[in-house]
Amino acid sequence: MSPALESKHTSVGLTLALTLALAVGLSLAPVPEAWRPIPSLARGPVVPQLVALVTTSSAASKRKAVGVEPDAERNTPEVPVLPEEDEPELASAGSTDAGTPLEPVAPVAPVAQAEADSLGLSGLGTAAREGALRLEALREKMEARHVDLEPGCRRQGPSGCEESGLAPFFQALRALDEGRRTVPVRVEHLGDSLIASDHITDVARERLQERHGSGGxxxxxxxxxxxxxxxxxxxxxxxxxxxxxxxxxxxxxxxxxxxxxxxxxxxxxxxxxxxxxxxxxxxxxxxxxxxxxxxxxxxxxxxxxxxxxxxxxxxxxxxxxxxxxxxxxxxxxxxxxxxxxxxxxxxNGTPGVVYDTLGLPGAYAGVFLRTHPPYFRAQMRQRKPSLVVLMFGGNEAFRLSREWTNLEEIKQEAEQLVKRVRDSVPDAACLVWSPIDAAVRTMGGELVPRRGSRAVADIFREVARDGGCAYWDALGAMGDEGSAIRWLSAGLLNEDLIHPRAKGSNLLGHLFDLAIQRAYAASAPPRVALVDPPGLQHADKALPATFKHLLALEKGEGSRVGILQFGASPTDTRPFTEAVRGALTKRFGDAGRGFISAGSASEGLAAVGVTRELTGDWTMEDAVKAAAPGQAFGLGGVRAVGAPQAASRIRFCEGCPAAATPPARLSLYTLDGPGAGSLEVTVDGAAVPPEPPPPEPFTTPTVRVRSFPVTGPAHEVVARNTGGGSLTVLGAALDLEQPGIGYEAVELPEATAATLAGLEPQALAAQLSSRQPRLLVFAYGQNESARKDLDAQALRADYGALIARLKKDAGGAECLVLGTPDRQELKPDGTWEDAPGLATVVTVLPEVAREQGCAYWSARAAMGKGGMARWQAEGLGHTDGSHLTPEGEEKLAGLFLNDLLAAYESFKAQPPALAVEGR
Structure with missing residues (x-):
């Protein structure tokens, strides 16, 4: 070998040796796993990894980048966003990329409803519930824990906390569930790389939207x-x-x-x-x-x-x-x-949950303080969130472990961010997360918990408490310090020892979601639950005589069946009662219009062919405005008091065509007593002889009823005061003397059951005896529900006593109590809430009906889920939240008729021996 070649080989060998030494050193150093040239050095054979490192020159270029991007926060170790990884299904045996075999997860056992509700699974569909139960099995395997939210306190009062940190969010969800909210419930979730790819938050969003509806x-x-x-x-x-x-x-x-x-x-x-x-x-x-x-x-x-x-x-x-x-x-x-x-x-333009995820890799509380305060405030207010979630701590803990920050700085930054959120959206709830657990690898290859996680968690708990926010200990839910090591071995944590993989993120989202649901269930329950059952209740026991008379009419037998309805709304809105009257008379026959209260012209009455006119000097008085209870009024709680020469005119069936008609009876109801004027009566333009004076003058106001035989439904009666005193007219009635339904409704706007109970009892009894109703219908509760001081015990006792007395005065009539429709009041923040007395009314009225042997029908239950808000959206409810539109009244009447006639058909299907004799 030439010296040059030998020198070159020596240089290469020295380079390889230095490279290997550096690789081993970095792999054992306490740095994120993503930075290690040999990721799993402490858990696998070293030699093959060294060989692969040396012989595979392109490994680094082929490996996915999971380090910090060059322009990310300096000294920030978090990855920008980890790529999605293929993971083994935890329900079957397999092994993770970490090389640790997974044990099979046992099939999910059925969970009892009570246990499921205690976990927070209520409201989930079958698929979501099964997924949640699989994650429950995983939670037990990983020794993770259900950690309750610490609700915090938004507002302190003399006797303690008056509003929890989560109250605005839970109130918004409840309004959503009950159909009282017309805008979405928005959540703004600010955080770091744990949620940058919408892991964790995706589970929370999907669950919340499944339970409460999706806003998009x-x-x-x-x-x-x-x-x-x-x-x-x-x-x-x-x-x-x-x-x-x-x-x-x-x-x-x-x-x-x-x-x-x-x-x-x-x-x-x-x-x-x-x-x-x-x-x-x-x-x-x-x-x-x-x-x-x-x-x-x-x-x-x-x-x-x-x-x-x-x-x-x-x-x-x-x-x-x-x-x-x-x-x-x-x-x-x-x-x-x-x-x-x-x-x-x-x-999507409909009420529901909207869950925004704003996650940035490398972020911590101090990083979000870099946003421009006016811009932060303006955009946060534009979103109008009901809840703001602050999910930081991981980067704070890492920076603390490297001594790049200290606990005081971490606390100050967290406090400033909480304050910025609270100042921007003071009406929103806020919730602070703790960091989750992470691990580091020592020089000797040992995995140990990252230092600082619990210290940061304790600081965040304090910041949440002082800032009026809720707090969730995600670190404790994960299993506390050291849990990251277990999660890594089970394949739930990435090799960087910081970020959960998708399945681990799902588990965290699962634990977070159930913590929210448990807190929501434990918060103040809705003031009114739709507990009064739909349909006509107790009809078989309460209305047998009425149904027997209806059956006789249907067979072409029997006589007039009088039905008298007292009430305010919906009685005082003609579309409801007219729709009921029209349907019953069409099926069973018409026995006349019945009683009409005295008064001036009314568009509602004119629409059904009844006209009224007062000429001269008249004063209209009603029981709602009466100075004291115990005065004599007409059935409708009103009276018309006329000066001398004043005249009251009431005409029935205005514009009806002349035809051969049955005999009828036209009646005039007045109030006689000391100082009363002289009464002159004309019927169809003809004067009628005056009635002889009573044997002894009346010493107290007394009801007098004058009846005149007529033919057909179209007639007019005029009462004129020709004396020196005053003339008090209570009303008039027209009854056809033929089989059929006489459905009459006497109403007084703003009246309550107490208004009717406050009428002078003898005058009321005299009028009831004259009308001879076979069925009394009571439609109160709408105005009671608006009272903040409504006393349930007093309502139960007084309403019950009234019904008992009037049944007796009517000669043993049967009774039916109509429950109130839904009633909502608009809050300053633009959302709707139940009228303050609605809970009491909905609870008490069914009890009163049952105690008095009456049938009961809940208008609120018939309106269904969503109640007034849904009916408003469909054009059936007024914008005041209290009344229905004419179309809404007609629909409500149709629902009532369906239930009434369904009960009647059930009665008809009974064996004849079970039919109860009635008067």
Whole structure:
């Protein structure tokens, strides 16, 4: 061998020796696994690895890059985003890339409903629940733990915490579940590389949306901030976008948005980005409005839809909302000129959960403080989150272990970030994560827990508590310090000893989701649960006589069946009662309009052919506004008091055609007593002889009923005061003397059951005796539900006593209690909540009905899930949250009739011996 060749070989040998020594040294050093030339030196044969390192010259170039990008935070060891890896199914035997065999996981055993609910599995579908149970089996295998959220306290009061740190989020979810919320419940999750590829957060999002509904994809980046990892939370961007990020070494101090990344079209000309919009109905584009700003052309399925201009002075963050046509599949944004975009939010326009993931590799609390405070505040407020999650600590712990920071600095940065969030969205809940566990490898190849994780976790707990935020100990849930070593051996952690693999991330997301659900279930339950069952309750025992009379009418037998309904809403809204009356009279026959309260002209009555007119000096008085209870009023709680020469006119069946009709009875109800004026009555324009005075003058107000035989349904009665005193008219009635239904509704807006109970009992009893109803219907509760001081015990006792008394006064009539429709009140933040007394009403009324032997029908239950909010969206509920539109009243009447007639058909199907005799 020549000296030159020998010298060359000596040089190569020396190089190889030095290379091998360096490789071994780095592989044993306490650095991230991704930086080790021999990744698994401590767990496998050394020689083959050394040979492979020496003989494979292209290994380094072929290996996927998992180190820090050159422009990432200096001294930051986290990978930008780990690429997705193929993992063995944990339900079957196999081995991980770490070389450790996996034991088979036993089949998932069924879980009892109570146990599932205690875990937090309620609301999940079959597939999601099975997946959750598999992760439960994995949790037990890994000795991970269910760690409850520490709710924190947003507002302290004299007696302790008055509102937990999660209250706004849970209240929003509850409003969503009950259909009282018309806008999405948004979550802003800020974090580091653990969520940059949407691991962990994907499980939380999917579970929350399955339980509470999906509001859409939410916020998406223009491109992956590091152009690595999964692209599930970003668009498909052209190559010329220029990134500016808060994780860069020297980011600008006055321009970065809340999202942490700005995407500029740069000097490479026009840029574009495409998104799959799927079921989205709106796209909100977030950008920087700046001097000299260019434009963004919006395309949907290749067709131009809208152009957004970004020129503005001074520079500030802005957004533009674009409505997407139904059936749209792709959205493309194409820039022109100087444009800086921050992202796009895709939402479907329906209430549901929207879960935004804002994760950046290398981030820690101090990094997000680099965002421009006005931009952070403006964009956070634009998103209107119900919950902000701050998920940091891993990089803080690493920096602490390298003595690049200290505990005081970590605490100050975390406190400042919490304060920035709270100042930006004071009405939102906030939740702070602890770091998860990580490991390092010693010079001797031993795996040990990373120093500082628990210390940082304790600081974050303190910061959360002081800032009014909830806290979740993810480190404790993972299994505390040292758990990363177990996760690595089971293939749940990447070789860098920091980042969980996909299955490990799923387990963390599973534990986080169930912690949320347990806290949600343990929080204050909804004030009103839809516990009153749908359908007509107790009809078989409460309405046998009524049904028997209906059966007789259907067979062409029997006589008039009077049904008298008292109430406020929905009785005082004619569409409900008219729809019920129309359906019953059509099927069983019409026995006349029945009782009509005195009063002035009414459009609602005119629509059904009844007209009223008051001429002269009249005063309308009602029981709601009465100075004191115990006064005599008409059945509807009103009375018309006329001065001398004043006249009251009531006409039935205005415009009805003349025809051969059955005999009928027209009745006038007045109030006689001391100082009463003289009554002159005309029927169909003809004066009727005055009634002889009573044997002795009345010493107290007394109801007097005058009846006149007539023919057919179209008649008019006029009462005129011809004396010196006042004339009090209570109402008039028209009854056809033929078999059929006489359905009459007497109502008073703003009335409650207490209003009816406060009427003078003898006057009320006299009118009931005159009407002879076979069925009394009570429709109160709507106005009671608005009372903050509603006493359940008093309502139960007083309403029950009233029903018992009126049944007796009516001669033993049967009874039916109508439960209140849903009633909501608008909060200052734009969301709806149950009226303050609704829970009491919904609970008490079924009890009153049962105790008094009445049938019960819940209007609120009939409205179904979503209640008033859903009916408002469908044009069936008024914007006041309290009343229904005419269309809503008619629909509610149809639901009531369906249940009433279904109960009647069940009665008809009974053997004749079971039919109960009734009056």
């Amino acid at each position: 994809k939410g916020f998406l980046y223009i491109d992956r901030p590091t152009r690595s990892g999964r692209g599930t939370r970003a668009g498909q961007a052209s190559a010329g976008w220029e990134f500016t990020r808060i994780i860069d070494r020297a980011p600008p101090k006055d321009r970065l948005p809340m999202t942490g990344v700005a995407f500029a079209s740069g000097n490479a000309g026009a840029q574009d980005v495409r998104f799959s919009v799927e079921d989205a109905r709106t796209a909100e584009i977030f950008f920087l409005a700046q001097p000299g700003g260019g434009s963004v052309q919006v395309f949907v399925d290749g067709k131009p839809l809208q152009r957004v201009q970004t020129r503005w002075s001074p520079a500030e963050v802005a957004s533009a909302r674009v409505k997407l046509p139904e059936g749209a599949r792709t959205l493309m944004l194409k820039t022109r000129g100087k444009v800086e975009l921050h992202g796009v939010s895709l939402e």
